[in-house]
Amino acid sequence: MASEPAETTQAAADFDAMSSSKTSPSTRQTRVRRREGAIISAARNMFVTHRYAGTTMAMIAREAGVADGTLYTYFENKDALARGVISDFYKRLTESSQIGVDGKRTTRTKLDFLARHHLGCVMDERGIIEMLPALTTSLTDYAGSEVYKLNKTYVAVFDRIVREGRACGDIPGDADVSVLRDIFYGALDYGGKSLMMRSLRSGARKADMTRLVDRLVGMIVGTSSHTKSVADRLEAVADRLEASLKQVEDT
Amino acid sequence: MASEPAETTQAAADFDAMSSSKTSPSTRQTRVRRREGAIISAARNMFVTHRYAGTTMAMIAREAGVADGTLYTYFENKDALARGVISDFYKRLTESSQIGVDGKRTTRTKLDFLARHHLGCVMDERGIIEMLPALTTSLTDYAGSEVYKLNKTYVAVFDRIVREGRACGDIPGDADVSVLRDIFYGALDYGGKSLMMRSLRSGARKADMTRLVDRLVGMIVGTSSHTKSVADRLEAVADRLEASLKQVEDT
DNA sequence: AGCTAAATTGAATAAGGTTCAGCTGTCTTA
DNA sequence: TAAGACAGCTGAACCTTATTCAATTTAGCT
Numbered sequence: 001m002a003s004e005p006a007e008t009t010q011a012a013a014d015f016d017a018m019s020s021s022k023t024s025p026s027t028r029q030t031r032v033r034r035r036e037g038a039i040i041s042a043a044r045n046m047f048v049t050h051r052y053a054g055t056t057m058a059m060i061a062r063e064a065g066v067a068d069g070t071l072y073t074y075f076e077n078k079d080a081l082a083r084g085v086i087s088d089f090y091k092r093l094t095e096s097s098q099i100g101v102d103g104k105r106t107t108r109t110k111l112d113f114l115a116r117h118h119l120g121c122v123m124d125e126r127g128i129i130e131m132l133p134a135l136t137t138s139l140t141d142y143a144g145s146e147v148y149k150l151n152k153t154y155v156a157v158f159d160r161i162v163r164e165g166r167a168c169g170d171i172p173g174d175a176d177v178s179v180l181r182d183i184f185y186g187a188l189d190y191g192g193k194s195l196m197m198r199s200l201r202s203g204a205r206k207a208d209m210t211r212l213v214d215r216l217v218g219m220i221v222g223t224s225s226h227t228k229s230v231a232d233r234l235e236a237v238a239d240r241l242e243a244s245l246k247q248v249e250d251t
Numbered sequence: 252m253a254s255e256p257a258e259t260t261q262a263a264a265d266f267d268a269m270s271s272s273k274t275s276p277s278t279r280q281t282r283v284r285r286r287e288g289a290i291i292s293a294a295r296n297m298f299v300t301h302r303y304a305g306t307t308m309a310m311i312a313r314e315a316g317v318a319d320g321t322l323y324t325y326f327e328n329k330d331a332l333a334r335g336v337i338s339d340f341y342k343r344l345t346e347s348s349q350i351g352v353d354g355k356r357t358t359r360t361k362l363d364f365l366a367r368h369h370l371g372c373v374m375d376e377r378g379i380i381e382m383l384p385a386l387t388t389s390l391t392d393y394a395g396s397e398v399y400k401l402n403k404t405y406v407a408v409f410d411r412i413v414r415e416g417r418a419c420g421d422i423p424g425d426a427d428v429s430v431l432r433d434i435f436y437g438a439l440d441y442g443g444k445s446l447m448m449r450s451l452r453s454g455a456r457k458a459d460m461t462r463l464v465d466r467l468v469g470m471i472v473g474t475s476s477h478t479k480s481v482a483d484r485l486e487a488v489a490d491r492l493e494a495s496l497k498q499v500e501d502t
Numbered sequence: 503a504g505c506t507a508a509a510t511t512g513a514a515t516a517a518g519g520t521t522c523a524g525c526t527g528t529c530t531t532a
Numbered sequence: 533t534a535a536g537a538c539a540g541c542t543g544a545a546c547c548t549t550a551t552t553c554a555a556t557t558t559a560g561c562t
Contacts, residue, residue, distance in 0.1 A: 053385060056518060067542045078519065130384040134304060139448055175466045178449075182442040183434065183467060190437030194429060197390055215426050216434060219470045246465065248499065250458060279559060308550060318511045329550065
């Protein structure tokens with residue numbers, strides 16, 4: 001998760017494959033790709049260790065082994081470079097999440113993995129996603145941005161789990177998926193921050209994480225057994241009653 | 252460390268209270284405090300409309316009607332000024348929240364109000380709290396900061412509701428309060444962002460907010476399927492249904 | 503009024519993001 | 533293979549802004 005070459009190499013390979021000209025591994029295109037990867041990697045290192053405000057373009061250039069001006073041939077400005085780092089982060093996060101989720105069977109274990117994986121990655125490269133708000137000039141701009149699309153792609157992993165969970169009855173209720181999504185990721189981000197602060201004193205990070213994730217996933221999946229008891233049927237009735245009641249109340 | 256705004260204000264207040272001399276409303280202390288208020292207010296306006304990166308110290312000085320250098324007699328630097336704005340925000344938020352909550356009777360209505368109030372305030376002065384991550388140099392520093400203490404004071408409003416709710420049986424489970432707190436505020440912040448983005452297209456902000464808050468509060472209070480007994484739940488639904496129908500009939 | 507210290511000022515300084523005129527290596531074409 | 537064209541690269545100069553500080557003003561006091 002630390003080094004990007006996997007992602008960059010992959011992208012470069014795709015690009016080469018698309019262009020019909022067979023280029024040797026040291027063609028100009030390849031070198032440019034490689035260098036872009038090096039810059040993003042360097043920028044990530046600096047941003048993670050010194051935060052956005054604490055890293056200068058000169059630091060990134062030195063770390064990447066290029067001149068200051070070179071950065072501007074790859075990214076319009078410091079903000080765009082930071083957005084590039086975030087985009088890269090989301091790409092890696094999406095891929096590793098989907099792979100991990102595919103290896104789990106039940107709705108609960110999928111969500112459990114996703115939550116822990118998210119927490120781990122975000123805490124690992126803490127500061128990367130936290131740059132986002134400061135980089136968002138306006139919501140309308142953000143809505144059309146690359147980062148927004150990649151974020152949507154990432155959370156789609158969660159959305160799919162929820163929809164499948166609904167289909168097989170694991171997830172009760174009929175709330176909008178977006179509501180569950182906000183609760184899931186919002187709670188994880190806040191919980192992650194609390195976790196880090198608490199682990200400054202007591203190193204009991206793992207137990208704390210388990211408590212948070214269990215509670216959160218439990219809230220979504222529900223603890224109801226799968227036996228079709230009278231209680232379950234009553235529950236379903238209550239669900240429907242509540243839904244129509246809400247409609248009445250809203251008008 | 253030391254974000255001094257609150258520091259200074261508090262110190263000044265203490266000083267006045269201690270000195271037996273009755274100072275007229277145009278004493279030096281008073282004027283200083285007034286000016287500090289003007290600076291914080293000016294800074295808030297600029298930060299809200301232009302974000303942190305987009306506002307210059309010169310802009311704030313002009314808005315506050317003082318010279319550039321004057322800002323630095325009140326705040327160590329731009330970061331400290333921003334922290335002062337955040338501190339001020341938390342103070343107002345805490346007070347208005349507590350007042351509102353005190354006006355509600357049940358656990359559910361208290362949480363419902365708190366959630367809506369939080370969402371409203373944060374969306375209203377959006378960008379203020381979002382500055383925080385960028386201003387946090389290190390977690391250890393933050394743990395001892397004024398802003399952190401004020402945040403703790405603010406979320407204590409929530410903590411109290413939860414504890415009372417537990418005591419009277421409204422809130423089931425024995426999860427750590429901190430977990431519920433992270434879920435509550437995390438979900439609200441994320442949900443708030445989603446809300447704003449969605450309301451760019453469809454102006455259905457109110458209905459969306461209701462859905463989010465209901466689901467979230469329901470998860471905590473336990474009207475949801477897995478926490479309360481079915482009998483209790485049906486009873487509660489019947490109560491609400493009767494009340495709503497009465498309202499409908501009256502109109 | 504005169505003294506002291508706190509407040510205030512705004513021009514000077516410094517840091518860092520950004521630009522751009524030139525340089526270098528690679529590709530293309532004859 | 534040599535010459536021309538050009539993409540990429542360079543880093544010193546430029547410009548905006550946060551920050552400093554010596555000088556000045558103002559308030560409080562005797």
